[in-house]
Amino acid sequence: MKHLMDITDLTTSQIDELINTANKIISDPEKYQDTCKRKKLATLFFEPSTRTRLSFEAAMLELGGSVLGFSTSDGSSSVKGESVTDTVQTVGYYADIIAMRHPKEGAPLAASKRTTVPIINAGDGGHSHPTQTLADLLTIQREKGRLANLTVGFCGDLKFGRTVHSLINALSRYEGIEYVFISPKELVIPDYVKAGMLDNNKIKYVETTNIDEFLPKLDILYMTRVQRERFFNEADYIRLKDSYILTPDKLKSAREDLSIMHPLPRVNEISVKVDDDLRACYFKQVKNGKYIRMALILMLLDIKV
Amino acid sequence: MKIDSIVDGIVLDHIKAGNSMRIYKYLNLEELKCSVAVIRNCRSRKYGIKDVIKIDSIIDMNLDVLGYIDPNITVNIIREGKISEKKHLELPKRLVNVIKCNNPRCITSTEQEIDQIFNLTDSENRIYRCAYCETKSDKEEL
Numbered sequence: 001m002k003h004l005m006d007i008t009d010l011t012t013s014q015i016d017e018l019i020n021t022a023n024k025i026i027s028d029p030e031k032y033q034d035t036c037k038r039k040k041l042a043t044l045f046f047e048p049s050t051r052t053r054l055s056f057e058a059a060m061l062e063l064g065g066s067v068l069g070f071s072t073s074d075g076s077s078s079v080k081g082e083s084v085t086d087t088v089q090t091v092g093y094y095a096d097i098i099a100m101r102h103p104k105e106g107a108p109l110a111a112s113k114r115t116t117v118p119i120i121n122a123g124d125g126g127h128s129h130p131t132q133t134l135a136d137l138l139t140i141q142r143e144k145g146r147l148a149n150l151t152v153g154f155c156g157d158l159k160f161g162r163t164v165h166s167l168i169n170a171l172s173r174y175e176g177i178e179y180v181f182i183s184p185k186e187l188v189i190p191d192y193v194k195a196g197m198l199d200n201n202k203i204k205y206v207e208t209t210n211i212d213e214f215l216p217k218l219d220i221l222y223m224t225r226v227q228r229e230r231f232f233n234e235a236d237y238i239r240l241k242d243s244y245i246l247t248p249d250k251l252k253s254a255r256e257d258l259s260i261m262h263p264l265p266r267v268n269e270i271s272v273k274v275d276d277d278l279r280a281c282y283f284k285q286v287k288n289g290k291y292i293r294m295a296l297i298l299m300l301l302d303i304k305v
Numbered sequence: 306m307k308i309d310s311i312v313d314g315i316v317l318d319h320i321k322a323g324n325s326m327r328i329y330k331y332l333n334l335e336e337l338k339c340s341v342a343v344i345r346n347c348r349s350r351k352y353g354i355k356d357v358i359k360i361d362s363i364i365d366m367n368l369d370v371l372g373y374i375d376p377n378i379t380v381n382i383i384r385e386g387k388i389s390e391k392k393h394l395e396l397p398k399r400l401v402n403v404i405k406c407n408n409p410r411c412i413t414s415t416e417q418e419i420d421q422i423f424n425l426t427d428s429e430n431r432i433y434r435c436a437y438c439e440t441k442s443d444k445e446e447l
Binding site: 085 | 408410411412413414415416417419435436437438439440441
């Protein structure tokens with residue numbers, strides 16, 4: 001594997017290898033602190049992001065490497081009309097590896113055709129965000145001790161939520177996975193996701209608008225934000241954004257060993273009061289995201305430790 | 306109706322009735338200087354009715370376009386009045402610069418001179434998806 005554009009670029013054994021490496025880094029970070037010495041990561045963020053960019057930069061710094069890049073398109077030559085591919089090709093002469101976010105879907109793939117250094121898709125519009133999925137998988141594995149035999153609930157925007165589709169794709173490779181899809185009718189999981197990933201693999205799932213009904217059965221509840229930027233119509237966004245809000249009261253019926261996940265940022269779909277609940281894992285996802293990105297950088301740079 | 310037979314040229318046979326003008330357009334046959342006959346609604350033992358296109362010259366042809374529009378088309382290459390080659394088409398696995406992505410959020414909508422690439426993701430239902438954003442192609446837009 002040269003680049004990472006989508007979670008489907010990774011085989012199941014590569015995913016397992018990344019999780020294994022991330023767990024080794026967590027247990028012995030000092031062993032990895034100089035593994036990327038004199039290597040440079042460029043973070044090319046054509047749209048704003050707090051978590052992902054800083055996570056990539058922290059990951060490279062903890063591996064002993066250095067970072068360069070920009071955090072909005074205003075900081076690049078794209079304001080002068082330069083194409084994305086030209087920008088990335090140029091940066092490819094300065095850096096050993098590139099993490100790139102762009103509002104246009106497929107921009108990292110287009111860029112990858114014009115550079116020899118590995119490119120990691122750090123989010124391309126509503127399309128793909130594979131390192132978020134890897135962070136989710138590491139979190140599930142660490143919380144549950146396994147990636148198989150789990151009942152996973154997804155709640156919120158299941159239509160536009162790229163993290164949801166991507167995690168479904170990755171988890172569906174493991175045995176004994178069942179899903180509960182909780183969303184308003186306007187934001188249900190698309191048919192092509194159901195047909196391609198679930199029906200074809202005979203994976204059990206239910207669709208519901210009622211979060212309370214299935215909450216007690218879940219091992220994992222993956223909440224999502226109803227994202228303003230995915231709507232063309234502001235009125236639709238306002239009408240649907242408060243569809244499901246998780247509160248301590250709602251969680252009373254949930255299992256003691258439930259793991260509550262969220263790709264963040266949240267708006268109000270998880271009450272801040274839930275943060276102190278031991279079942280809340282969304283900030284662990286943030287932490288795990290850095291470690292899995294460290295593992296990914298090592299894999300793409302072909303550095304063995 | 307009588308149309309002269311070809312000495313050296315190409316006959317596109319078994320075109321689904323009604324598709325010939327789309328093919329005429331997408332192969333840019335209007336740019337040819339040689340004779341081109343578009344025959345619509347001919348009788349066909351196989352399909353009931355069909356369209357046929359006869360081109361009075363051997364030209365380079367984008368078979369991916371043809372396969373995408375109608376994989377049942379037969380391409381007959383005629384040399385010295387006889388069929389010298391018969392090509393049966395299939396759905397192309399990949400289309401490059403044949404159709405355009407309609408997704409306004411796709412990088413192909415803004416990046417200059419980028420190849421429009423579509424991959425066949427479901428051959429049974431003939432579904433192609435953009436290689437960049439995975440949006441399904443709209444066949445009518447071809």
